[in-house]
Amino acid sequence: MHLHKFEKIWLVFGMASLALFLLITGFAAFWKGTHPQSHIETIDPQNVEAHEAFKPENLGLQEVADGKYTVNIVASAFNYDFGTDADGKAVKRIRVPKGSTVLFQITTKDVVHGFQVAGTNVNMMVEPGHVSRLETVMKNTGEFTVVCNEYCGVGHHQMFAVVEVYE
Amino acid sequence: MANKNKKQNQTTPKESEISLKGTFISVMLLGVFILALWFGSYALFLSR
Numbered sequence: 394m395h396l397h398k399f400e401k402i403w404l405v406f407g408m409a410s411l412a413l414f415l416l417i418t419g420f421a422a423f424w425k426g427t428h429p430q431s432h433i434e435t436i437d438p439q440n441v442e443a444h445e446a447f448k449p450e451n452l453g454l455q456e457v458a459d460g461k462y463t464v465n466i467v468a469s470a471f472n473y474d475f476g477t478d479a480d481g482k483a484v485k486r487i488r489v490p491k492g493s494t495v496l497f498q499i500t501t502k503d504v505v506h507g508f509q510v511a512g513t514n515v516n517m518m519v520e521p522g523h524v525s526r527l528e529t530v531m532k533n534t535g536e537f538t539v540v541c542n543e544y545c546g547v548g549h550h551q552m553f554a555v556v557e558v559y560e
Numbered sequence: 561m562a563n564k565n566k567k568q569n570q571t572t573p574k575e576s577e578i579s580l581k582g583t584f585i586s587v588m589l590l591g592v593f594i595l596a597l598w599f600g601s602y603a604l605f606l607s608r
Binding site: 397399400402403406407410414417512513514532533 | 578580581583587588598602605607608
């Protein structure tokens, strides 16, 4: 089979790009541990409180070790439940120091929701019956808005919170 | 019929004579664009 010289060049270019992309994807998956956020861990959406992480007293931000945090959230139409503060008010703002490792654990009681900390790599789909987890290092300071990015109903736009990363 | 085919073959330029320069440039521009997008998104992922 005869191939034009240029054809050979762009075929090699295309295949090399594909190989490179696959290598980087493989590196991210097997070396850096990037995996789907829902690890096929199931939960009863009617009774999320039965799960240790989603007991009302365990919701919200917890420091589990030096510089390591866990944030447990229950999403429902149309609210993110981060637990309550000392005054009994619903928490809508969490603060973590820069460089801390934060594990977000979230589930939903009703429909599919999204959980995106806009401006960071935290972006998960939250499906009823599943627990979504994502661990990240908060590299940059700032105020990041948490938004629901899966349309969940008329109050979709009311689902928000703030993650503040301070120096 | 056979004659007609012969005539057509004669008027078609040989492969080596076809200029693929324009195609080559377009393919490479598209390739570079895709690479730039890919690495741009990856850099964004790493920086956040």
